[in-house]
Amino acid sequence: MNRKDLLGLRDLSKDEITEILDTAERFRNVSERKIKKVPTLRGRTVVTFFMENSTRTRMSFDLAAKRLSADTLGFSASSSATKKGETLMDTARNIDAMKPDAIIIRHSAAGSPHMLAKEFPWSVLNAGDGINEHPSQALLDMLTMRDHLGDLDGKTVAIVGDVYHSRVARSNIFGLKTMGAKVIVAGPGTMCPPSMAHLGVEVRHSIDEVLDEADVIMMLRIQRERLQPGMMSSVNEYSRFYGLDLERLRRARPDVLVMHPGPINRGVEMAPEVADGERSVIMEQVTNGVAVRMALLYLLLGGEPMGGDDHAS
């Protein structure tokens, strides 16, 4: 892959996505070993720059970098100079002066990673920008799907919830469309407006309308803390129309995969018995996250060749 940055899946080709997923598969067993480390990025510096809260994504990137032997440095909203009025560009100039090799950025403003990528020589990895994209999440989702379904071409993926405001959904839609999958989105009119059709997806307004078609049902988190007024009436009503419970799961395909980017609101978008049930691959997603992020860092930073079975196989 000949790129400096990973900003989104919108502009990645099928070959590039396949290369990332193939590479991730090869890195996966590093995390299974007793010594979970390869020297691939020894001497390289990776900065995690999180201007929004994150637990799983940040830990996952941090582990991925460490397992590749990169030096990592964390930087978060609470500790950062932005609290003192420094602009993002000035913060980035200061980081730049310390000669990093890659920056992993999460930011509430769409386009922020793009702004840094245009300006600086180091690699920028988008770990979520506003409602725009969260490419590494979609890649780990696609790797998980591929593990179970094989080629994604012709498969049907239903994404249920606040699709419009979800960067996870947007990245998945771009990536899955590129890989030849069909994407159906379902959610209240405020969360799945007709304009979603611009992304080449089918729009539905009840989870019941997707159950018998979907090879994958991806449930999105209802971000109760972020909902603008008028987005939905009540959690109860939402749950009735869009929640995935056992009764609904019984009407889905028997081999359906149930996914969720986490953190789950148990009892809201997903019943606990579904989240913990046998169709759920939610924890596999988390495991795959580390492998995908190792692959991304490796491919973008052009690390040492993996050298066959010594490093990863």
Added chain:
Amino acid sequence: MPAETIHLKGGRIVCPATGVDGVGDLWIKGGQIVGEADAGGSVTVIDCSGKVVAPGFTDLGAELCDPGKTWREDLASGSEAGAAGGFTTIVASPRTDPVLDTPVAIADTLNRCMTVSGARIEVSGALTHGLDGAHMSELGLMVDAGAVALSDGRKSMMNAALLRRSLDYARPFGVPVMLRPGDTDLEGAGVMHEGDVSTQIGLRGIPAAAEEIGVAKGIALARLTGAKVHLSQVTTAVSVELLRTAKASGVEVTASVPARHLVLTDRAVDHSVYNTSTRLLPPLRSEGDRDSVRAGVADGTIDCVTADHVPMTSLEKELEYMHAKPGAMGLETAFSAALTALGDIRTVVVALAVKPAAVIGREACLSERSVADVVVLDIEAQRTVEGPYRSKGLNEPLDGTVLSGQVVATIRDGCIIYGPHAG
């Protein structure tokens, strides 16, 4: 020592007010256009062969940021930027700090404008105190002090009852009330036009309906009150349709569109990879909207093309897209943008000179004894838009685009304020 007479020789004179469109000479003396017989003394000859000679342009709402935010612009730099763009008159927006909302502020600003060396600066007074949309300013006294229009700048007055009273109250003073049509609730946290591009690139959208509600409101209240309503920044296809219907039914309403909206679309936000110079209010619209707005200017439904000059610096623009302030420069590119989009020079002169002057009760005309506000234009030139600019702003979304037309010289009150013989 400037010459006593300026002789504009052999240009194509385009004066829609008199219907003149043909090659000829123009003489200027004593600040006026004169006949050949009255010309005399020392003469500066400007060879205008192959060029167009037209009345100077008028802009109805530039933000000159003076007083208050003079790192973005001041009266002197704004005046010079205007001259470079072919403008001989600029109506300054009242959105300054403090706001131009008192007769004293109007008089003071006009006083300070006496010394500018480029375009003439007029001012519009704020409709409401501090542009708060709630408390009416002393409209009559501001008009007496010299305000040529009343406006809350880029603020949209949401309270229709108060807007109605403002229009009723302003009507006897005879000046236009300039309104930006927009429903601020519906605009919400949007940062670009709502459509397929905003959906693709994950930016929150401003629906066209937010503007169209404002246009419908402005038209309805113009009909109700009989006030001279000017709708600034009309940019959508439905807005144009609403105006066309209103004008056909006899409502006295005028409208303008920013020149850049005739050229650029919302795709510019994507193609420039979130370049904050494309963050505008109203936002850049769809191709369909752009084409309808072009047609609206061509058939006169939209009266005026404006520069919509809102200069900003890195302080306001070197930020995340959603945090950057909306607005762009425009004085130095409006003519080229309009000519590129509209093609016909006569249409451009009507929209940039004749009609905006008429909105503030002036006449843009090249007949004898008219005020010598004249612009010489090269309409064959192709230019790539690039700095440095005379404006202090750095936010020009047309940067890098190739446009037709170039201002060769600008003459205001008989003085060359831009061009080879300026100064």
